[in-house]
Amino acid sequence: AQKVTQAQTEISVVEKEDVTLDCVYETRDTTYYLFWYKQPPSGELVFLIRRNSFDEQNEISGRYSWNFQKSTSSFNFTITASQVVDSAVYFCALSEKRSGANSKLTFGKGITLSVRP
Protein backbone atom coordinates (compact mmCIF):
# COMPACT_ATOMS: atom_id res chain seq x y z
CA ALA A 1 0.00 0.00 0.00
CA GLN A 2 1.13 3.51 -0.65
CA LYS A 3 1.73 6.00 2.11
CA VAL A 4 2.75 9.61 2.39
CA THR A 5 4.23 10.99 5.59
CA GLN A 6 4.48 14.67 6.38
CA ALA A 7 6.06 14.58 9.80
CA GLN A 8 5.86 18.33 10.36
CA THR A 9 2.38 19.42 11.34
CA GLU A 10 2.78 23.13 11.88
CA ILE A 11 5.55 25.51 10.95
CA SER A 12 5.73 29.18 11.78
CA VAL A 13 8.27 31.52 10.21
CA VAL A 14 8.82 35.21 9.89
CA GLU A 15 8.42 36.77 6.49
CA LYS A 16 11.48 36.49 4.23
CA GLU A 17 12.73 33.37 5.95
CA ASP A 18 13.28 30.24 3.91
CA VAL A 19 11.26 27.20 4.90
CA THR A 20 11.39 23.55 3.86
CA LEU A 21 8.41 21.24 4.02
CA ASP A 22 9.29 17.57 4.23
CA CYS A 23 7.58 14.68 2.50
CA VAL A 24 8.47 11.00 2.68
CA TYR A 25 6.58 8.38 0.73
CA GLU A 26 6.23 4.62 0.47
CA THR A 27 5.21 2.64 -2.59
CA ARG A 28 5.81 -0.75 -4.14
CA ASP A 29 5.60 0.59 -7.65
CA THR A 30 8.60 1.56 -9.72
CA THR A 31 6.53 4.09 -11.64
CA TYR A 32 4.67 6.67 -9.65
CA TYR A 33 3.96 10.36 -9.45
CA LEU A 34 4.39 12.84 -6.67
CA PHE A 35 2.47 16.05 -6.21
CA TRP A 36 2.33 19.06 -3.97
CA TYR A 37 -0.90 20.97 -3.39
CA LYS A 38 -1.56 24.17 -1.49
CA GLN A 39 -4.76 24.74 0.46
CA PRO A 40 -5.20 28.39 1.46
CA PRO A 41 -7.71 29.38 4.16
CA SER A 42 -10.41 29.66 1.51
CA GLY A 43 -10.34 25.87 1.19
CA GLU A 44 -9.62 25.09 -2.43
CA LEU A 45 -6.73 22.84 -3.34
CA VAL A 46 -4.22 24.42 -5.69
CA PHE A 47 -1.90 22.25 -7.74
CA LEU A 48 1.77 23.23 -7.40
CA ILE A 49 3.89 20.53 -8.99
CA ARG A 50 3.96 17.00 -10.38
CA ARG A 51 7.08 14.86 -10.56
CA ASN A 52 7.40 11.34 -12.00
CA SER A 53 9.58 8.70 -10.44
CA PHE A 54 12.04 8.65 -13.32
CA ASP A 55 12.83 12.33 -13.16
CA GLU A 56 15.00 13.17 -10.21
CA GLN A 57 15.93 16.59 -11.41
CA ASN A 58 15.21 19.28 -8.91
CA GLU A 59 12.82 21.97 -10.00
CA ILE A 60 12.64 25.65 -9.30
CA SER A 61 9.66 27.87 -9.96
CA GLY A 62 10.13 31.37 -8.70
CA ARG A 63 10.45 31.20 -4.92
CA TYR A 64 9.45 27.55 -4.90
CA SER A 65 11.84 24.65 -5.32
CA TRP A 66 11.49 20.91 -4.97
CA ASN A 67 14.11 18.31 -4.09
CA PHE A 68 13.28 14.75 -5.16
CA GLN A 69 15.55 12.10 -3.63
CA LYS A 70 14.53 8.64 -4.73
CA SER A 71 17.20 7.03 -2.54
CA THR A 72 15.51 8.36 0.56
CA SER A 73 11.95 8.37 -0.84
CA SER A 74 11.62 12.05 -0.16
CA PHE A 75 10.14 14.93 -2.09
CA ASN A 76 10.78 18.09 -0.12
CA PHE A 77 9.45 21.52 -0.89
CA THR A 78 11.30 24.76 -0.13
CA ILE A 79 9.87 28.24 -0.15
CA THR A 80 12.52 30.92 -0.38
CA ALA A 81 11.92 34.37 1.08
CA SER A 82 8.53 33.39 2.41
CA GLN A 83 5.61 35.81 2.25
CA VAL A 84 2.43 36.14 4.26
CA VAL A 85 0.45 34.91 1.25
CA ASP A 86 2.30 31.61 1.51
CA SER A 87 0.37 30.87 4.70
CA ALA A 88 -1.65 27.75 3.93
CA VAL A 89 -1.80 24.01 4.43
CA TYR A 90 0.51 22.15 2.07
CA PHE A 91 -0.15 18.58 1.02
CA CYS A 92 2.20 16.11 -0.53
CA ALA A 93 0.50 13.34 -2.52
CA LEU A 94 1.40 10.13 -4.32
CA SER A 95 -0.22 8.53 -7.35
CA GLU A 96 0.66 5.06 -8.56
CA LYS A 97 0.67 4.14 -12.23
CA ARG A 98 -0.89 0.73 -11.99
CA SER A 99 -4.36 2.06 -11.30
CA GLY A 100 -4.48 3.61 -14.75
CA ALA A 101 -7.13 6.23 -15.41
CA ASN A 102 -8.61 5.64 -11.99
CA SER A 103 -5.30 6.33 -10.36
CA LYS A 104 -6.06 8.04 -7.10
CA LEU A 105 -4.00 10.29 -4.94
CA THR A 106 -2.89 9.36 -1.47
CA PHE A 107 -2.35 12.47 0.60
CA GLY A 108 -0.15 13.18 3.55
CA LYS A 109 -1.72 14.83 6.57
CA GLY A 110 -0.62 18.25 5.48
CA ILE A 111 1.62 20.90 6.98
CA THR A 112 0.18 24.17 8.23
CA LEU A 113 2.55 26.97 7.35
CA SER A 114 2.12 30.33 9.02
CA VAL A 115 4.19 33.22 7.78
CA ARG A 116 4.23 36.19 10.16
CA PRO A 117 4.88 39.71 8.94
Add this chain to the structure above:
Amino acid sequence: GAVVSQHPSRVICKSGTSVKIECRSLDFQATTMFWYRQFPKKSLMLMATSNEGSKATYEQGVEKDKFLINHASLTLSTLTVTSAHPEDSSFYICSARDMDHSYNSPLHFGNGTRLTVT
Protein backbone atom coordinates in the same frame (compact mmCIF):
# COMPACT_ATOMS: atom_id res chain seq x y z
CA GLY B 1 -6.80 26.21 -16.57
CA ALA B 2 -9.23 23.45 -15.80
CA VAL B 3 -12.00 24.43 -13.42
CA VAL B 4 -14.05 22.25 -11.16
CA SER B 5 -17.12 23.83 -9.64
CA GLN B 6 -18.57 22.42 -6.44
CA HIS B 7 -21.89 23.46 -5.01
CA PRO B 8 -22.98 24.36 -2.42
CA SER B 9 -19.94 25.72 -0.63
CA ARG B 10 -21.66 25.57 2.73
CA VAL B 11 -24.75 23.76 3.92
CA ILE B 12 -26.36 23.35 7.29
CA CYS B 13 -28.98 20.68 7.65
CA LYS B 14 -30.92 18.95 10.36
CA SER B 15 -30.14 15.46 11.49
CA GLY B 16 -32.01 12.90 9.44
CA THR B 17 -32.25 14.91 6.26
CA SER B 18 -30.33 14.31 3.03
CA VAL B 19 -27.94 16.67 1.33
CA LYS B 20 -26.78 16.65 -2.27
CA ILE B 21 -23.44 18.08 -3.33
CA GLU B 22 -22.68 18.72 -6.99
CA CYS B 23 -19.33 18.62 -8.70
CA ARG B 24 -19.00 19.93 -12.24
CA SER B 25 -16.05 20.11 -14.58
CA LEU B 26 -16.58 23.38 -16.39
CA ASP B 27 -14.15 23.33 -19.27
CA PHE B 28 -13.19 19.71 -19.67
CA GLN B 29 -14.75 16.28 -19.65
CA ALA B 30 -14.05 13.94 -16.78
CA THR B 31 -14.69 10.23 -16.99
CA THR B 32 -13.40 9.90 -13.47
CA MET B 33 -14.14 12.02 -10.45
CA PHE B 34 -13.03 11.47 -6.89
CA TRP B 35 -14.74 12.39 -3.66
CA TYR B 36 -12.65 13.20 -0.62
CA ARG B 37 -13.54 14.00 2.93
CA GLN B 38 -11.30 16.23 4.93
CA PHE B 39 -11.16 15.68 8.66
CA PRO B 40 -10.43 18.39 11.23
CA LYS B 41 -6.77 17.42 11.44
CA LYS B 42 -6.42 18.27 7.77
CA SER B 43 -5.89 14.88 6.16
CA LEU B 44 -7.84 14.12 3.00
CA MET B 45 -9.49 10.74 2.89
CA LEU B 46 -10.62 9.28 -0.40
CA MET B 47 -14.23 8.18 -0.12
CA ALA B 48 -14.96 6.89 -3.59
CA THR B 49 -14.00 6.93 -7.24
CA SER B 50 -16.83 7.89 -9.54
CA ASN B 51 -16.86 6.74 -13.15
CA GLU B 52 -19.26 8.16 -15.70
CA GLY B 53 -22.02 5.73 -16.53
CA SER B 54 -21.09 3.10 -13.97
CA LYS B 55 -21.27 2.47 -10.26
CA ALA B 56 -18.85 4.23 -8.00
CA THR B 57 -16.05 2.37 -6.33
CA TYR B 58 -16.04 2.98 -2.60
CA GLU B 59 -13.04 2.83 -0.32
CA GLN B 60 -13.03 0.41 2.53
CA GLY B 61 -15.08 1.62 5.46
CA VAL B 62 -17.20 4.07 3.46
CA GLU B 63 -20.90 3.25 3.54
CA LYS B 64 -22.20 3.23 -0.01
CA ASP B 65 -25.82 3.44 1.10
CA LYS B 66 -25.08 6.51 3.14
CA PHE B 67 -22.93 8.32 0.61
CA LEU B 68 -24.69 7.93 -2.72
CA ILE B 69 -22.62 8.88 -5.73
CA ASN B 70 -23.98 9.42 -9.20
CA HIS B 71 -21.89 10.30 -12.25
CA ALA B 72 -24.51 10.73 -14.92
CA SER B 73 -22.51 12.75 -17.42
CA LEU B 74 -18.94 13.57 -18.31
CA THR B 75 -19.18 16.86 -16.50
CA LEU B 76 -21.26 16.14 -13.43
CA SER B 77 -20.94 13.94 -10.38
CA THR B 78 -23.12 14.21 -7.28
CA LEU B 79 -22.63 13.04 -3.72
CA THR B 80 -25.73 12.65 -1.58
CA VAL B 81 -25.32 12.28 2.14
CA THR B 82 -28.44 10.40 3.19
CA SER B 83 -29.98 10.61 6.63
CA ALA B 84 -27.22 12.89 7.78
CA HIS B 85 -26.00 12.79 11.36
CA PRO B 86 -23.74 15.20 13.26
CA GLU B 87 -20.78 12.88 12.75
CA ASP B 88 -21.14 13.43 9.00
CA SER B 89 -20.25 17.08 9.50
CA SER B 90 -17.08 17.61 7.55
CA PHE B 91 -15.47 19.24 4.54
CA TYR B 92 -16.18 17.32 1.33
CA ILE B 93 -14.04 17.93 -1.75
CA CYS B 94 -14.47 16.58 -5.24
CA SER B 95 -11.79 16.32 -7.87
CA ALA B 96 -11.64 15.42 -11.51
CA ARG B 97 -9.12 14.36 -14.09
CA ASP B 98 -9.38 15.53 -17.68
CA MET B 99 -10.27 12.48 -19.79
CA ASP B 100 -7.88 13.65 -22.46
CA HIS B 101 -5.01 13.29 -20.07
CA SER B 102 -3.51 10.23 -18.52
CA TYR B 103 -3.22 8.99 -14.98
CA ASN B 104 -0.28 11.23 -14.31
CA SER B 105 -2.13 14.44 -14.91
CA PRO B 106 -2.94 16.41 -11.79
CA LEU B 107 -6.37 16.28 -10.31
CA HIS B 108 -8.37 19.47 -10.40
CA PHE B 109 -10.21 20.15 -7.20
CA GLY B 110 -13.46 21.87 -6.40
CA ASN B 111 -13.60 24.47 -3.65
CA GLY B 112 -15.17 22.04 -1.24
CA THR B 113 -18.44 21.89 0.67
CA ARG B 114 -18.60 22.51 4.40
CA LEU B 115 -21.41 20.34 5.74
CA THR B 116 -22.75 20.97 9.22
CA VAL B 117 -25.41 18.64 10.56
CA THR B 118 -27.28 19.93 13.60
